[in-house]
Amino acid sequence: MTDLALADVDQGDERQLAAGGPADFDAFFAEESATRPREQLTLYGTTYTLPESLPLMFTLQMERVQDSSDPADVRKMLATLYGADVLDTWAEHGMTDRQLGVVLIYSAGNIRRPGSVTMQRAAELYAEQEAGKATAPNRAARRATTKKRKKAPSSGARS
Structure with a gap:
């Protein structure tokens, strides 16, 4: 950052501090969000606008979905990015x-x-x-592989 840019930031901070009151993150994030680029995608005739940053709820749901087979968990996760009912809509289209x-x-x-x-x-x-999720051989297959046999214990006598 240039000295001029830092001076602008400092003046903005001074104005906020002079105004008093608590820091308003709601207003700050809303203003900041409006200026960030957002990607769009079209799927099954519907255009979806992605959020400007990854929602925390999506990240939390991703962790839950990894250990769950409940479609409700997947629905919640997808709703944070694409809106409600997309899982059912996409499934109906044969996804x-x-x-x-x-x-x-x-x-x-x-x-x-x-x-x-x-x-x-x-x-x-x-x-x-x-490709990284290749299944490991099952227990029977692992046991069928040849293993090194331990040497029989010696009598202790030296030759």
């Missing part, structure tokens, strides 16, 4: 779990930095993520 994953990766990347992730790149990232 697959892969497509949902690609849309989520695309959305999360473009919420953080609008224009930073293409649909193709989101699909590639999804494929990489899925």
Whole structure:
């Protein structure tokens, strides 16, 4: 920042302090939010405008969804980004779990930095993520593999 820019910031802070009263984060965040770029996407004929930053509720729901098989948890998570009832709407249109994953990766990347992730790149990232989830062999398969056998205990006599 230049000295001139710092002087402007200092004057703004001084005006706020001179006005007195508590700091109004509601007004500050609303004003700041209005100036930040937002990405849009169209899916099944509906245009969705992504939030200007990743909602905390989405992050919390992502943690919950990882350990849950309850569709209500997924509905809550999606509602924070796209609005209510999108899970049912998308399912009615035949969305697959892969497509949902690609849309989520695309959305999360473009919420953080609008224009930073293409649909193709989101699909590639999804494929990489899925490749990393290769299932481990089950217990029977692990036991069937040959293991080194321990040497029989010696008699203790030296040869």
